[in-house]
Amino acid sequence: MDYRSKSKNVLRPRPKISISAGHAAAALTNRDAAPRRPALMQAPVLVLNATFEPINVTAVRRALVLMLKGVAQAEETQTTEVHSTSKSVSVPSVIRLLSYRHIPQQSRALSRKNILLRDRNTCQFCGQMLSASDLTLDHVMPRSRGGRSSWENLVACCYQCNNRKGDRTQEEAGLTLARRPRPFTLHTSRQLMRLIGHKDEKWRKYLFY
Ligand SMILES: [Zn+2]
Helix, strand or coil: CCCCCCCHHHHCCCCCCCCCCCCHHEEEEEECCCCCCCHHHEEEEEEEECCCEEEEEEEEEHHHHHHHHHHEEEHHHHHCCCCCCEEEEEEEEEECCCCCCCCCCCCCCCHHHHHHHHHHCCCCCCCCCCCHHHHHEECCHHHHHHHCCCCEEEEEEEHHHHHCCCCCCHHHCCCCCCCCCCCHHHHHHHHHHHHHHHHHHHHHHHCCC
């Protein structure tokens, strides 16, 4: 995937199950679905495949839509409920798709945020762990030399190393990569899910803590 070709979408990490929201979404208007608790509706929900394999993280609002559409069911819930005009539903913490969905490898969006997560906010040249604002992305093979914006050619990099490297290769700049950059694997995805869900005990048994 090219980093530049779909910049708007790609820069916004949206791991997605592509199910259109449709009528169920319309049923979940702000008025119906706990308008005073926008944070609750955005809380993360772990999505399991029909086989119980963790495949994604979504928001409560979307999880409720999937449940209303009969696409998914709650496996774990919070104590909180949301009320629509006709019924109350416990807020899900973990949902499971009712039919198996094939998840292609490397489906996670290429984005700055995801690259920083993959590299654990660590400069891949000097090994410093920094806040996201103190990191940039480095093209291992510079763009001026035809380096692409891809999982394999982008790494988290501190500004100091980035300046030092400039338009050179790592060898030319006397820098060494900590490890070869790779696309998100299932393993990386699970790490990401753990990072997002570390506060929710109910996720644990599905993520093999
Ligand atoms: Zn560095």
